[in-house]
Amino acid sequence: MSESIDIIRILDLLPHRYPFILVDRVLEYKEFDYLVATKNVTINEPFFMGHFPGNPIMPGVLMLEALAQASAILSNLSRTATEGHEFLYFFAGIDNAKFKQIVTPGDQLRLEVKLVGQKRAFWRMHGEAFVGDKLVCSADLMSAAKEIKSDR
Numbered sequence: 001m002s003e004s005i006d007i008i009r010i011l012d013l014l015p016h017r018y019p020f021i022l023v024d025r026v027l028e029y030k031e032f033d034y035l036v037a038t039k040n041v042t043i044n045e046p047f048f049m050g051h052f053p054g055n056p057i058m059p060g061v062l063m064l065e066a067l068a069q070a071s072a073i074l075s076n077l078s079r080t081a082t083e084g085h086e087f088l089y090f091f092a093g094i095d096n097a098k099f100k101q102i103v104t105p106g107d108q109l110r111l112e113v114k115l116v117g118q119k120r121a122f123w124r125m126h127g128e129a130f131v132g133d134k135l136v137c138s139a140d141l142m143s144a145a146k147e148i149k150s151d152r
Contacts, residue, residue: 002029005073013076014069015088019046022066023111026073034114035074039066043105058103063137064094067127070111071141075123078115079145086150092122093142101136103129109136121145 005013005026014021022039029035041058048056072089081087103109110130117124121144129137 004028010073013073016069020065021069022062023069023073026070027110029074029077031074031078032115032118034112035070035077037070037073037111039109039111041103041105041107041109045105048105056105058107060097060099060137063099063103063109063129064097064127064139064141066109066111067113067125067129067137067139068141068143071113071123071125071127071143074113074115074125075143075145081147081150084150085147087145088148089123089143089145091141092144095140095142097137097139099137101131101134103131103136107131113141116140 007024010023023037024040025038027036027038043056047059047062051057051059068091075089076087113125113127116126123143125141127139127141128135
């Protein structure tokens with residue numbers, strides 16, 4: 001098990017930036033195995049302006065994106081790119097997505113991803129998002145990695 005990772009390091013591991021960064025902290029991980037992270041959901045999220053005024057609910061597709069970002073972090077922590085390069089992960093597929101509860105401002109999403117399989121550039125993960133002890137979303141995710149020149 002590892003130490004937690006703050007947002008500064010997360011920004012090194014993901015290409016996403018405001019307003020699309022959906023992981024705030026990694027609580028723990030084990031390379032090539034699992035990762036647990038959090039997303040603090042606040043009323044300041046831009047998507048709440050339209051989803052829905054007066055009744056803010058986090059869009060389900062963004063819960064899935066948060067799980068996908070958590071899986072990209074695990075993938076990046078599990079491999080090393082060639083010097084001067086980094087890996088960029090593309091969402092390649094999703095299966096068995098289920099939404100069990102709504103997520104509203106003030107909730108903290110706990111994102112749990114588990115590596116199911118990896119072959120060459122393709123990574124398969126199972127992800128679950130919780131608020132407290134309640135499962136709010138789950139899905140099987142696939143991503144494809146591409147090594148690109150780093151501008152960092």
